[in-house]
Structures are given as C-alpha cells and as structure tokens.
Amino acid sequence: MIRKDIIIQFNLSTINKIYLPLIENKSRYLHIYGGAGSGKSVFAAQKLIIRLMMEQGNRFLLIRKVAKTIRNSQFSLLKSLIYNSGLQNYFSIKESELRIINEHTRSEVISAGVDDPEKLKSIFGITSIWIEEATELEYNDFLQIDLRLRGRTRYYKQIILTYNPVNSYHWLNTTEQKNSTKLRTTYRDNKYIDDEYKNVLLNLKNQDENFYNIYTLGEWGTLKNIIYKPFEIREEYPLSYDEIIYGLDFGYNNKTALIKIGIKEKEYYLEELLYKEHLTNGDIICLMKKMGISGNDYIYCDASEPERIEELRRNGFNSIPADKNVKAGIDFLKRCKIFSNSKNEGINKEVLHYSYKQDKNGNILDEPVKFNDHCMDAIRYAIYTHNKSRMQVNIRYL
Ligand SMILES: Nc1ncnc2c1ncn2[C@@H]1O[C@H](COP(=O)(O)OP(=O)(O)OP(=O)(O)O)[C@@H](O)[C@H]1O
Ligand SMILES: [Mg+2]
Known part of the structure; x- marks a missing residue:
C-alpha cells in the first residue's frame, strides 16, 4: 500500500x-x-x-x-x-x-x-x-x-x-x-x-532567424552554416604533453566554461573542467585552486571582462586577456587537429550547433551566432591566442 x-x-x-x-x-x-x-x-x-x-x-x-x-x-x-x-x-x-x-x-x-x-x-x-x-x-x-x-x-x-x-x-x-x-x-x-537567459533567447531574433525559430520559438528548423567539423573523439589521451594551457569563458547566468588543453606534437587534446551556471569569480578561483592550476599556467580569458581577469591575477593565477579577433581565431582553429572525448559534454554538444550567422537575405556572415558558444569561445581563446603570441615571439627572434 x-x-x-x-x-x-x-x-x-x-x-x-x-x-x-x-x-x-x-x-x-x-x-x-x-x-x-x-x-x-x-x-x-x-x-x-x-x-x-x-x-x-x-x-x-x-x-x-x-x-x-x-x-x-x-x-x-x-x-x-x-x-x-x-x-x-x-x-x-x-x-x-x-x-x-x-x-x-x-x-x-x-x-x-x-x-x-x-x-x-x-x-x-x-x-x-x-x-x-x-x-x-x-x-x-x-x-x-x-x-x-x-x-x-x-x-x-x-x-x-x-x-x-x-x-x-x-x-x-x-x-x-x-x-x-x-x-x-x-x-x-x-x-x-x-531574465538574462530570456534576453539571450530574445536577442537571437537579431542574430539568426533559424536559431531564433529553434531555441526561442521551439519550432522545427535546420541547423546550417556549421563552423567546425565535430572534434575527433579519443578516449585515450597522451600521458604527458609538451605544454598545457587553459581557456576560460566567464558567465554567471550563462555557463562558465573552463577548458584544459594538452598540446602534444602540435595537436590539441580538450578536457572540460567546468561547464556550469551561477559561478562567481570566488567560486571559479576556489575550484581552480582545488584543480591544482598553478600560477605559471597560461589561462586565456574572455577579454571583455578585465576586472574578472585582474581578480584572478590578484589570486595568483596567470590570467591573460585573449585575442579578440573571432574570424582569425576560428580560421586558425579550423586548421588545427583537435581531439575531444566523450566526457566533454558541453564541448561535444556545442560543436554540433556552433554556426555562422545568416542575415535576412540569406547571406552567411563571418560571425558566429552568440548562443551555446561558451566552450567554443574558451577553446578559441586559448589555442589562437597562445599560438599568436608564440608566432610573435618567433618573429622577434628571427
Ligand atoms: N519546476 C522547476 N522548478 C525550478 N526550476 C526550474 C523548474 N523548471 C525549470 N527550472 C529552471 O529552468 C532551467 C531550465 O530548465 P530545463 O533545463 O528543464 O530546460 P530545458 O527545456 O530542458 O532546456 P534545454 O532545451 O536547454 O535542454 C533549469 O536549469 C532550472 O533552473
Ligand atoms: Mg534540457
């Protein structure tokens, strides 16, 4: 009973x-x-x-x-x-x-x-x-x-x-x-x-009709103009890397994404460390300390949040504003060999939907739709900015 x-x-x-x-x-x-x-x-x-x-x-x-x-x-x-x-x-x-x-x-x-x-x-x-x-x-x-x-x-x-x-x-x-x-x-x-998430959804109207139909109005659409091919899945990653870097996209009502990227022989191995809403800077700092991220590790962050970057620096992290050039960043990443694995839920989901905007006349623009793009941004911040700074150093020493 x-x-x-x-x-x-x-x-x-x-x-x-x-x-x-x-x-x-x-x-x-x-x-x-x-x-x-x-x-x-x-x-x-x-x-x-x-x-x-x-x-x-x-x-x-x-x-x-x-x-x-x-x-x-x-x-x-x-x-x-x-x-x-x-x-x-x-x-x-x-x-x-x-x-x-x-x-x-x-x-x-x-x-x-x-x-x-x-x-x-x-x-x-x-x-x-x-x-x-x-x-x-x-x-x-x-x-x-x-x-x-x-x-x-x-x-x-x-x-x-x-x-x-x-x-x-x-x-x-x-x-x-x-x-x-x-x-x-x-x-x-x-x-x-x-309200913030509601505004993100309403704002899709000004970005891409198709995204607006699917995610705001809940109507059947067709995702097109997809930017990246899905990253190849590797369940076994190398045991050691030539370098390890991090990408960080800040959010609060939106998700914060922190991605660890192992680099081995110029190939990139992604590991999703954080993909979560409602994290304050204090939470992020505490979690990064627990994860053992050291003061020497490069953490490439969303450049539009200088105060949050500075707060991380004051807490001993090597946080660096990422390069803001979205188009060059995406073009660079398209030429890289990048691996993911099945634990990376946010990355694997976002990559399938991450698309270029299309205007009302059907023209495909060079900018991505700003929606469910937190891991995509964090990965681009890290890989593109890191390589760009390396290239500049190399040119200086030529
Ligand atoms: N009954 C509820 N009680 C409390 N919070 C709720 C409830 N329903 C939804 N929410 C809040 O709204 C958010 C969105 O809900 P949910 O994740 O179920 O949406 P969804 O339709 O599955 O979204 P998606 O299409 O993105 O998967 C939740 O994270 C939660 O914070
Ligand atoms: Mg759901």
Whole structure:
C-alpha cells in the first residue's frame, strides 16, 4: 500500500503549469520538445520522481547517446530534485552505478548509453524510459531501445523523449508513432527562467532567424552554416604533453566554461573542467585552486571582462586577456587537429550547433551566432591566442 503522506510530499506547485496534464499521461511515447530553457528536462525528472514515489517495483531507464554524459545531466537533475523536495530519506542513491532506489516502493532508476550496446542488451524488466537530448539518437538506436520495453507490467509503459527541434528532417519529426503525445514548450512556459537567459533567447531574433525559430520559438528548423567539423573523439589521451594551457569563458547566468588543453606534437587534446551556471569569480578561483592550476599556467580569458581577469591575477593565477579577433581565431582553429572525448559534454554538444550567422537575405556572415558558444569561445581563446603570441615571439627572434 502507498501511504498518502508520501504522495503529498511532492509539492505540485513547483511544476510549471503547462506540464501538469502530463503527470498522468500514459501514452507509450511522450515527446516533450521545444525551445531552450523551457523546463523540459526538469519536468521529465519530476514525472519520474512522482512515479518512483507512487508506484511499486518500477524500473526506469535513463538513456542518452553517450553513457558518460548521464551523470552530469539526468542523474544529477534527479538527485537535486530529490534533495530540493526533501525526499532524500526515501531514496538511496548509488553514485558509482548511477542508480537511484526508492526504499519504500522498491522502484528504481538505472542508466545506460546507446554507446554501450552490451549493457543495454543485458538490462531486463524495464517499465519506462527517459531519453534525454533524443535528437542525438539515430532511428535504429531508438528502435533497439523501444524493443527493451515490452512484456506485462503493473503500471503503464512509457518512453519520454526530451529534445530541441534542431532539424526538421530528423526521424523524430518525420516518423509517425501510434499512441504518442507531443508537447511543444518555450521559455515562456517556464516561470523559473531568469531574465538574462530570456534576453539571450530574445536577442537571437537579431542574430539568426533559424536559431531564433529553434531555441526561442521551439519550432522545427535546420541547423546550417556549421563552423567546425565535430572534434575527433579519443578516449585515450597522451600521458604527458609538451605544454598545457587553459581557456576560460566567464558567465554567471550563462555557463562558465573552463577548458584544459594538452598540446602534444602540435595537436590539441580538450578536457572540460567546468561547464556550469551561477559561478562567481570566488567560486571559479576556489575550484581552480582545488584543480591544482598553478600560477605559471597560461589561462586565456574572455577579454571583455578585465576586472574578472585582474581578480584572478590578484589570486595568483596567470590570467591573460585573449585575442579578440573571432574570424582569425576560428580560421586558425579550423586548421588545427583537435581531439575531444566523450566526457566533454558541453564541448561535444556545442560543436554540433556552433554556426555562422545568416542575415535576412540569406547571406552567411563571418560571425558566429552568440548562443551555446561558451566552450567554443574558451577553446578559441586559448589555442589562437597562445599560438599568436608564440608566432610573435618567433618573429622577434628571427
Ligand atoms: N519546476 C522547476 N522548478 C525550478 N526550476 C526550474 C523548474 N523548471 C525549470 N527550472 C529552471 O529552468 C532551467 C531550465 O530548465 P530545463 O533545463 O528543464 O530546460 P530545458 O527545456 O530542458 O532546456 P534545454 O532545451 O536547454 O535542454 C533549469 O536549469 C532550472 O533552473
Ligand atoms: Mg534540457
């Protein structure tokens, strides 16, 4: 039996209104798609927690294309919602297995990446699934996952898909599914969105129509004029480097991105150290000290924030304003061999969307759209400025 007081503990007023009818929605496929910051991921997590509290013996599966990205997205969101709702006493959270169990209902959440087909195949008894950033998946990946959800279950079986409508040719838009519900939402449906992020989204109108359609209005678009080819993925990086440098893009309501870049034989290996909102300079300094970044390491920073650069210097870091020439920087990076790995969630996501602006007459401009570009900026600051200063030194000594 489920006790009523357990149900009442989840405060429904914390859920954005537009999503309330979906709490009881039992369609096999529940598509929650739309603009950026519309509360899609938070709601998917809320729905899972409600089911974990109210239903017995469920087995929910968290899915993303890359297993390693689940920890910092779906898993950490579920964890923080559990704590924020004061429900932590009901749950045991197994960090290493990415597993969350409700000890009272014996319902649990487990996780798997599409990049780990052996693990996926070994998982049985799934009763519902949440696929985050579903546009990352090929149609075939989806069919395999769909097959995992079969057999008799005590409660309804559901696959929740959350995504931005980035490409109208995508299978998510072109494939008809029986027994599906689709809800499109935008930042306007999220009462928790902050003004700065809202302005970033509104400002997309002046930058690029297509980005505005996708991320602000939540309508299907097509991403084009992509700047970089995705960085090649290497799971094994060199054990030592010729040099190590850092790139730092400051944010507060926007994400701060700090990227460590190992250089070996003129090739670059990226490691995402920070990709997080709401970090003050004090937080960044504290984290950089913990990471062991020394006073000799070059940290190339967003030049438009001289005070923050100076504050880092006063705290013993070798922070340097980066070269501001965006076009030359991008052109330089296009000629470099740059590696990423699957842990770099922000980098790998941003690189797929990072595009040149297109004006109303269809002319492609030399400037990138300023949106979800924090890692891209940090990487360019470091690699381009570092090389430029080296070139100048070499010329001086010729
Ligand atoms: N119910 C809620 N309670 C508190 N904060 C919320 C809630 N829903 C959304 N937020 C806030 O709004 C932000 C954006 O929400 P969320 O990440 O769910 O958006 P999204 O639609 O998944 O965005 P994206 O398309 O960029 O993935 C969250 O980081 C959180 O700060
Ligand atoms: Mg989301």
